[in-house]
Amino acid sequence: MLQMHNPFRYIAVGNEVHPGDANARYVLPAMQNMHDAIVSANLQGQIKVSTAIDTTLLGISYPPSRGSFEVVVQDGQYGYQNLFDALLDALYAALEKAGATNLNIAVSESGWSSEGGNAATVGNAGTFYRNLINHVKQGTPRRSGRAIETYLFAMFDENLKAAGVEQHFGLFLPDRQPKYHLTFGRWKK
Structure with missing residues (x-):
């Protein structure tokens, strides 16, 4: 039997849907449907279903x-x-x-803009990302010693967004050139 590595660890359903939003009532049923699909594919031990909150x-x-x-x-x-x-x-x-x-929390996005606002510079953004990568390995005061699964926002600058801070969160420019030198390393959870 050929075993394939599953590259997916989480599926986020919805993005910062507020309870008062008309679509909020669909988030939990959608999460349950997604979970049921994962179970039917026998991937429940490999993929978790979550949502991003504000x-x-x-x-x-x-x-x-x-x-x-x-x-x-x-x-x-x-x-x-x-x-x-x-x-x-x-x-x-x-x-x-x-x-x-x-329950453990996975931080689905954390980042710093490199342009478009106060303190939004390549230097500050690079420092933020390097410090964040090193910091999440140690956990929080309440859960010390437990690495925090954290995803950087975002892989690429979004040059098609309206001008401002939101365009400049990428680790890479739209032409795939890196903005920072980051070392991720490996650590145990």
């Missing part, structure tokens, strides 16, 4: 144990030096309160 959905954001934060904050035994960790731990705290303590 972090403004957190009703409370301070402190992280309440599902809230400030940018630099001490929350009991947990100290936060950056918004990335605080946002993740606020989400983990909210999941724990909902009884979903065994």
Whole structure:
């Protein structure tokens, strides 16, 4: 029997659909349909179904144990030096309160624009990506030592978007030339 490597790990259904949006009622059934299709293909151990949320959905954001934060904050035994960790731990705290303590969060997009706005430079974006790649290996204060599965936004600049910051999140220019030298390495989860 020929075994093929499955390159897909997650399928995201919907993108930042707010609960008040008319299409919000379709997200969960679509996720369930996608999961059923994955099970019927016997890939349930290999592919997970998720959705991307807008972090403004957190009703409370301070402190992280309440599902809230400030940018630099001490929350009991947990100290936060950056918004990335605080946002993740606020989400983990909210999941724990909902009884979903065994769920892991995959960050489906994180990035920094290289043009089009304040502090949007190639140097700042390269520094952000390098620091993020190194940082996610160590986990958050609430889940220390557990690597955070994180995807960079985006592979290529989107030169067909309206002018501004949104065009310049790519690791590569539209002509496939790299903007930064990044080293990803491998690490255990």
